[in-house]
């Protein structure tokens with residue numbers, strides 16, 4: 001069904017840049033004649049609806065400094081004005097979000113415990129959660145690959161981090177599992193179990209009845225937002241975008257949207273920028289990296305206060321986070337990308353194909369049938385270039401191609417040079433292409449093409465010759481998938 005859908009679509013996309021690459025690899029069998037770089041799957045990264053996810057008070061702050069345009073037209077809003085918000089003001093608003101979250105969490109936690117006949121607090125013990133403590137949020141669907149329990153790999157170390165006398169940390173979990181996903185339900189049980197053990201009680205809490213309303217409180221009131229998917233399984237992820245728009249610092253594996261978004265000086269990247277073949281090794285490495293970040297960066301930065309009690313560097317990162325991500329990862333940007341790259345061209349193609357009482361569509365269908373039938377007989381006979389092994393990067397390389405068109409006509413074909421760097425395995429990474437001009441047909445029907453390209457960059461440059469069908473009315477949204485390479 002997926003291949004049918006891919007082939008009947010005029011446009012296909014992954015939901016983040018990283019996901020485009022993953023999708024191309026997943027579906028390369030649907031376009032066996034095209035190399036990875038030319039598989040017609042694009043990327044449009046998801047976004048979140050800012051007026052829905054930015055908290056009421058933070059929204060009012062944006063109204064005053066950025067201007068009300070941030071709600072309806074975030075791309076044109078002056079986000080840099082966030083730098084002008086006095087640190088004290090931004091921090092106070094954020095602290096109030098955390099306090100509201102903690103109050104709501106306490107209330108709900110107490111209700112949940114009472115319903116089960118369990119004591120909500122140890123008699124004489126500390127209250128559940130603390131409105132002044134560094135709060136890490138983790139809320140989303142529970143699914144195995146999201147690794148909600150990565151934080152539990154070393155419970156002793158986690159207990160030390162949460163219990164640190166000067167720099168305590170608390171963690172709030174929320175989420176639901178699909179009713180038939182037993183693995184995910186087991187993860188929830190594990191979180192509940194850990195949250196009830198004496199060393200974590202009141203410091204690590206799972207909130208039940210997760211819904212959009214609770215989600216909104218969490219993405220605004222947490223200080224840092226935890227995201228630990230097993231790369232590359234998170235196609236985009238969006239809860240981190242909601243958190244960032246509220247100035248919550250993102251603490252995430254470089255997967256999904258964070259792979260393209262992460263900049264030093266905003267949030268943090270957990271683990272390395274790679275995929276390990278062994279998921280167990282990746283778990284171990286990512287957990288170690290997460291503990292290291294919590295101990296060495298997140299907690300110290302949060303508790304580094306000046307005489308007015310403001311964590312200046314943390315607030316600087318909050319501002320950087322809002323300015324860098326809010327507009328870029330909003331639904332406004334996303335919807336305009338879809339309009340420009342997918343729906344606009346599809347609408348134009350439809351108007352063209354429907355012209356002359358669908359005559360254009362019939363003509364193209366007949367042409368495509370003829371081209372498909374004759375395609376295997378098209379053969380590239382010879383490729384010559386005047387390039388020497390060593391040459392200046394800006395010197396043009398002239399390429400001549402001889403091609404046998406089989407039953408097709410020269411005007412049915414286009415011949416291009418694709419070029420770019422080649423890697424150590426001599427694989428070509430296509431960076432650009434240049435058309436070759438038709439230079440006549442001989443009596444034996446061989447067609448000649450000629451043209452040149454300038455590599456432009458130094459290093460190990462390579463090129464390939466690509467032959468594809470062409471028709472003056474073939475809309476860009478139709479990918480025939482036909483190509484010959486030499």
Ligand SMILES: *Cc1c(COP(=O)(O)O)cnc(C)c1O
Nearest residue numbers: 140141211212215237238239240
């Ligand atoms: C945004 C949102 C999600 C998605 O979170 P991910 O980070 O993409 O997993 C799930 N549930 C709710 C209620 C949300 O608001």
